[in-house]
Amino acid sequence: MNCFHISGDEIFFSTPETRSYTIVSNSGISVDDRFIIFKVKACQHTYVGLMSGPTENDPLHEIVLGGDHNTASFLRAGKSMGLPDLERIEGPILNCNQYVDFWITWNDYTITVGLGLQVTGSAFLTWTSPNPLLAIENIGIATAFGAMGEWTFYTREPTTIEPTNDISTSQLATGETATPESQTTDLQISFDSTSLQKANSTGNLQTSITTIQYNSEEATTKADRNQTSTDFGYTTTSVHLEPDCFEIKTLFSTSYKDENSPLRMLITNDNTITSKGVVALICRNSHRDYNWHLWRKLQNGTYVKDKYLVNPANQPKSAAIIFAKESIPEGNYLLRMVVYLTDSGQFLEDEIYIEFKLPPIITSIQGGSVRYISKYNDLVIDAGSVTYDKVQKYKSVPFNYEWFCRKGLNQSQVDAVLGKFGLPGAPDIITLGTSCNESSWGAKWTIPSENLSIDTWYLLHVNTKKVANIMDEELLGSADTIRSATALQALKVRTGDAPMINILCRKNCLPKLSLNSLLILNADCPECSLSDTIYEWSILVYNHTTEVFDSLNSVPSINQSRLVVTSLTADEIGIRPDAFREMDRIRFHLLIRTTGIYHSEADYIVSVNAPxxxxxxxxxxxxxxxxxxxxxxxxxxxxxxxxxxxxxxxx
Known part of the structure; x- marks a missing residue:
């Protein structure tokens, strides 16, 4: 709702957040002196248009006070946000709770904006054009992007219109005689656009009101002359309606308007954000210009405009914008899109908050979830060879490894830990068995064979971290990003000289199985002979009630004929994860038999993803x-x- 009130030499306006201009020249604000003074109370995004015609669709010079969320003020040659700034100054200038005084002057070539109510050297924004400026005929004001404004304009002389002596008899009631009275009538006008009858529910309403100060001493009544040319001090309201081309006033979802609940995206993906504007049928054939703007959040909480999209050559020129893999630093951003209908001169702006995140690191322990080792071999524990970071720019940043080693667990404790790892209610491994921590830690470490106990279960837990320090002058310093991941492995020490084996994942190897990709596991046994080695794979499913792993035969809902795409007696197997039940915890057990050598075993445990x-x-x-x-x-x-x-x- 656009409102204004006239009293003496001050005119009060309030502007909504619609970005639609209120024409103040129609309310007694003169442009003849090329000078205006006013005060405004708003949080951000106030606009003053120096217009060359009667509407905001005519060419204009636009002054933005408190733009970019009250971080800058600038001047441009039109309304479109895609236009370059002709002059710009950084820093906040508006106040949500207090009025700020401004003055604006212009001549044939220069526009100057200053603080205060007098031109006393307080100018902060000046631009001189190499060519003559537009001929300014009107002044418009507006606010946008969640900000509403309260304005007070100062006039040096009230607008006065001298009436003629002719009074229309149509203005008199029956039997009434018009007599002059020796007083001057001052009119006070309050205008509310919502009180008008709705001529067009989707129209832009532009209203001009003329205030007339009338001295009735100079008037005489000529009721016998039925003349209609006299204006007897009435207020005249003219209404101009234009079709609104945008049926819905948003371009993005309303879900991400709060910077505390942004749209979250991984920087390692190709991310596409698409705007959707609903244009009325009458405007569907209008040519459209698209402009995107991006602000990055600083450590002090303010936003700074990203320089890449400022260059018109880098604009996508479409309703969608694509952020390629690692093309943008991690952090919080404000994304704004403006669509401009060049034929009608109308435009729509909308914005959302985005958080570009780093993906987690991936860690594991070489050999799979369960290993069976010989008492006569040193126990080599390695997480470094199976830990990786998908972010290319942080590949050289080292990982930090923190290990926990527990021994002396029984079979049921091992099954419970392996079956519930990563789920709510999983056992705390620190409370199980006794400590077997070694003094030296790192990505790879060794427990000597003489320190191993026969027929004993060992449980190894690694917490892997990567700390990346971001140094950025625009971020006003540095910041640390910490990412971490955990992995678990159980080991059984046995007698006999069995070969060391591992289960290696070749495809679909994240901690959760994707339902859309084949799982491929490979038996790795460097000491085995290809000619006399027998591979025996078995598949078990964790039972959360009994807390043990059951064979597939006890789970009839799993279609075994569809599950396995290769033989379970080969060194490599292929599994269709969608044959499992969602949220199942699956254990793949491998038994290798070699003639004359003690048999070897290993396990690979993984969960099935679920919505x-x-x-x-x-x-x-x-x-x-x-x-x-x-x-x-x-x-x-x-x-x-x-x-x-x-x-x-x-x-």
């Missing part, structure tokens, strides 16, 4: 009209089931 669970979604309203109705979908209380590839948290 989020436990939440609900609602849609408001329940009914509507295609294209016209804005529907809001809200989802809450959703949970991931455990150690998913991206972090486990409530959605």
């Amino acid at each position: 989020p669970y436990g939440g609900s979604c609602s849609i408001t309203p329940n009914t509507g009209i295609t294209v016209k109705t804005m529907f809001t979908i809200a989802c809450k209380n959703w949970f991931d089931e455990g150690d998913r590839y991206i972090q486990n948290k409530s959605r």
